[in-house]
């Protein structure tokens with residue numbers, strides 16, 4: 321893809337985000353994580369050259385490959401995919417700046433013990449399945465708060481920083497909005513215990529997500545496809 325096209329797309333995203341965030345509050349700042357799972361490292365490099373710093377991948381293998389090719393650049397890598405048990409050690413060794421898709425107590429337990437073994441910590445978000453779709457992972461919103469607090473108490477090597485959620489897959493905007501509202505309610509409660517990140521919104525629904533309180537959006541196709 322030509323550079324100017326990427327710049328145009330990023331500019332358009334910036335202005336959409338500006339519009340949506342200002343409706344929430346002038347103090348509401350939204351961070352963009354560019355999801356590069358559909359593209360190779362040259363696109364990451366181009367996005368970096370026009371100011372993007374945070375990138376997300378959903379396969380450990382791809383995260384490893386791209387972060388190694390680009391290791392000279394000061395990039396911030398986020399892991400946003402389903403983490404299989406046999407990839408936990410690999411993910412730890414890659415030291416992602418944020419693991420956004422911690423989706424169960426069981427995974428937290430395993431991750432914590434591997435982190436302890438290597439005397440390391442990892443920042444993470446609890447994934448909440450507020451879309452209530454069986455093909456999406458995450459804890460049920462009703463259990464979100466308790467699970468969050470349990471992870472904080474029992475697993476000291478995991479540094480929980482907030483929640484991540486995906487909007488419902490629906491043509492009906494009010495259903496999408498509702499799923500973000502449900503996730504935001506969990507965020508509001510954990511915020512009182514120091515959580516700062518509410519990661520919601522992808523290419524098709526980030527404006528709605530921001531208006532419902534998201535302060536981190538994960539954007540792939542709107543930038544790259």
Ligand SMILES: *Cc1c(COP(=O)(O)O)cnc(C)c1O
Nearest residue numbers: 355378400522523538539540541
């Ligand atoms: C792929 C993916 C995204 C980005 O999706 P787009 O619709 O292309 O913006 C965001 N979050 C997660 C968890 C993803 O897997």
